[in-house]
Amino acid sequence: MAEPLRVIDFGVSSPLRSQTLWHAVAYGVSAGAPATLSFVRPAAPYVCLGYHRNMDEVDTDYCRANGLPVFRRMVGGGPVYLDSNQLFFQICVRVESLPPGRHQAMRTLLEPAVAAFRALGVPAALDAGGEICVEGKKICGHGAGQIEDAVIVCGNLIEQFDHERAARVLAMAEATQREETLALMRRFVGSTPVDPGAFRSTMTASYRDALSLGGREEEGALTGLEHEALVELDERFTSRPWLDGPRPPSVGSVAPRVRQVKVRAGVCTFAVEGHGALVTAGVVDGVLERVHLFDGALNGSRQRAEHALVGVPVNDAARVLSGFGDPGRRLAALLASLEPARL
């Protein structure tokens, strides 16, 4: 008979432990512990960076001044603001139990969460971008990673979302980008204030049934190996090399300077500045929304250029700008610095 689903409710934990506990579970599952669904709620707010992201995406001065620790997780995605109004869940299985493609693996591990939301009366759906949404609003942040031979997907029940703080903790030099980011967060990130106890039990039933885990679940606790991993993770996650991350830091002094902020799949803002010119914009499904331009030589045509760009696909923006003479071509050249994968 298949092993039952192990369920661990860690309750309320410190910000650090709200990350390291479930990373420890991944090491345990990799070493032979059963597939595990876990829950944890952070006792205090903090900021968490995706594995590959640079610390300069976070306004560390603001975080320090406001007592917000910053940690780096071993799963993907961008920097996020987390607090006690979010109940985290994590599903962790052995890698060989999943389909070979990452897209399918993610769907396999996210669809039971969607089913649980629906069972609770929330009309959630997994959209084409892989986000759990209700009518276009992301209601559950998620990230995934393979840790040794285990795959873990983490997500959250957002009971309330502090849009202002979520935007404020991000490093953005341009006020127009910050305003646009906050506006898009309000539009595209929402909360689902369902009963957390019902959420836990419904999620448990949904994952147990979907993953064919013998139709059973068992309340569990960390194994000895997981406790050892937890001690190591607590140390690692607070060490300078880990916080600095695996990628070289951004080179901020080289023009153009680019800052891209993803709000949800398909929704982002960007600011690109260089050689005395600046473009900031919000992008929804690849199309420019509000656009702000600055180039000293644009003179009276700035507003006309900004209006001309609204509704234009980002990929086509350079062509539109090139119709505005030398300043337009300078601004168009800046757009070539954007990372397409983060639009």
Added chain:
Amino acid sequence: MAEKSVVVVGGFALALDRRYQAETHMWVLELGGRHVRIGMDPLGIETSGSLAQLSLEPVRAQLVADRPFGQLEAAKFVGPLVSPVTGTVLAVNHAVIANADVLERDPYGEGWLIEAALGDGSAGLEDLLSDPAELTAWFAAKIAGYRLRGVIAE
């Protein structure tokens, strides 16, 4: 790479001038002596999803066959890049670290990941596929399997 060394199997390019680790889709190109270049084939890239970022072990790091030498992130999923050989990292392709699109655009050329000096002995090379007929059959079977399971589009 000579044009004739690349064939198209089921819509995916397959370079026949190198060896492959069948499960991970990593390729190894022998550059002479015990110097090799390592990358990922287009099928491995396709099944990873839209690449976002990657990180690689630095120069002088030790490679162990079947152990990670870096991490690849696609659609918020971070997973290991698994080394097909044992050796020492000689060079890292900073172009793919700066822009993962390079890997998707030219997986057998500019999208290489690392160069390495092989360790003593076979260093894992003998476990890799290299015979052109065997490679073509392996690639075709993988594509068919992925299509059957909906991992890649028809």
